[in-house]
Amino acid sequence: MAVQTRKAPRGFHIRFSDIAVNLLLILIGVAIAMPIIIAIFTSFKTPSQVITFPPSVLPKDWTLQNYVVAWNVNPFGRFLLNSTIQSGLITLAQVLFSVMAAYAFAILEFPGRNALFYLVIGSLMVPFELVFIPNYQLISALGWGDTYMGLTMPFLVSAFGVFLLRQFFLTVPKDFHDAARIDGCGNWRYLWTVLVPLSKGSIGAFAIFAFLSAWNQYLWPLIITSSVEMRTLQIGIRYFMSTLDRGADWGPVMAGAVIAILPALAVFLIAQKQLVRGIAMSGLKG
Amino acid sequence: MAQSTLDGPTAARSTVKARKRVWPTLEAYLYLAPTLIGLLIFVFIPIFTSFQLSLNRIAPFGNQTRFVGLDNYVTLLTSADYWDTVRITFLFVLGTVPTGIALAVALAILLSYPVGRMAWFYRALIFVPVIISSAVTGVLFRWLYHPVVGYLSYWMVQLGIFENMQQAPNWLGSKEWALVAVIIATAWRQLGFNVIIALAGVQNIDESFYDAAKVDGAGILQRIRHITLPLLSPTLFFLLVINVIYSFQAFGEINILTQGGPGRATTTMVYSIFETAFVGTPQRGLASAQAYILAVMVISMSFINFATASRRVHYQ
Incomplete structure (x- = not known):
């Protein structure tokens, strides 16, 4: 019997358990994504629909009004700009500096290499809670509170990035490096014209990590920004929500949440495979 | 050169x-x-x-600091309020971690089933919380927990878990439910990451084990019980350690959903550090002592993680 069904044409090879698993997966999947689905649909509802009971998932009349309010009444445009500058700077710096340090640890030979590498890896164990008060005091003392400098400075380097990229650089045959040296190619040129193009995949995966974790930062931007103009999206939406107690609508808040999610969601949908592989390989969220 | x-x-x-x-x-x-x-x-x-x-007491709003030795630590360890934050932190970890991992493993086993072309779609839906920030998670769940038009209570009533909206929990307003509410939100955000790790672990198990078991006539549940779970144990251990670390450090959801309240019902150790250092009259000396106690706990977890990392290599 089993042999016969296996030989049947593709279209007929449908077992009950296949349908059951598919149904179960779509049900669970929708349930898990439900908070996001609700936020997206709520952001298109008119004020009266938002607070009707019983609550419905889909809007009856679609409106963009909530986005207009979020954009104009609350400076979500400005928040988006701040988040972009903050995350962009952090990602660029982390990639650049991690590539350089990973090169030194993987390719170059120098006294103290192992000790320094363990020191860098060891820093991964230090929880942010231990250092954020001194960092806050330092940034404030330098007069960088409420500036882009203050938002980005403590996050320009990444021990995780150094570790990840070093692992990859080690897999590139050393012969490449020797050959380049014989041809008179210095380290700097070899790194950027040979090694980096060879490692595009790993560097890309790390850049995605760096971007997402910077974009989603909360505690640091919360304490280091004080003016509305310097808030990132995450902080902007937090303060926007606190106006709800004074009678504001949930619709624009949800529009703000969707604006905050969209860039990360776009990255996720475009680079799902790399992101998932990166997380699975490193066991870290970046 | x-x-x-x-x-x-x-x-x-x-x-x-x-x-x-x-x-x-x-x-x-x-x-x-x-x-x-x-x-x-x-x-x-x-x-x-x-x-x-x-080791210092720092006068609020001034730069005057006074060396007080271990006074801050003594103050903390003899304060009932502080021990309460420790208790709440452990409840919070107990609430988020075991259920989160169990759910992630179940989903990973389901996702490893060959479902064909739709696989990427199911994965996208189940992985997606991994890219959501703690702040947005807080906002999304605050809406779901809305006391009057909240979806969560409404659906629970529909499912017959509660008789009507009045009987449904006052998620963020009551001391009993507030901790449950922040646990659900945090576990939700953590789920995407956990499933990704668990799925990688499940997929690394050699097919031949299953084939052998099938020949012996083992059913699906027996295969999960005697092959998947034992061979997944390194992954499970990693998930346990990393989730405990993340839960110890959870902040955004609490800040947005409850601000540590009502009362101090959701003031975890991390939340207490933030509150002591940045809310009201800042006491950064006392907050630093709290940060040190928390750090010792988190670093010992990380250390266990690093020390056992080599044993996982085969499976990851």
């Missing part, structure tokens, strides 16, 4: 030799400089500054 100096015909032999030795080292340190300086200023030095702060 190094090459060209070697070719210089006028260079004295000794300087050439010295440069040959010095330059590679110097060059390496130049490559490392940004990373090392960054870590030094924002990680390594603050470890000491933080400890020094924890």
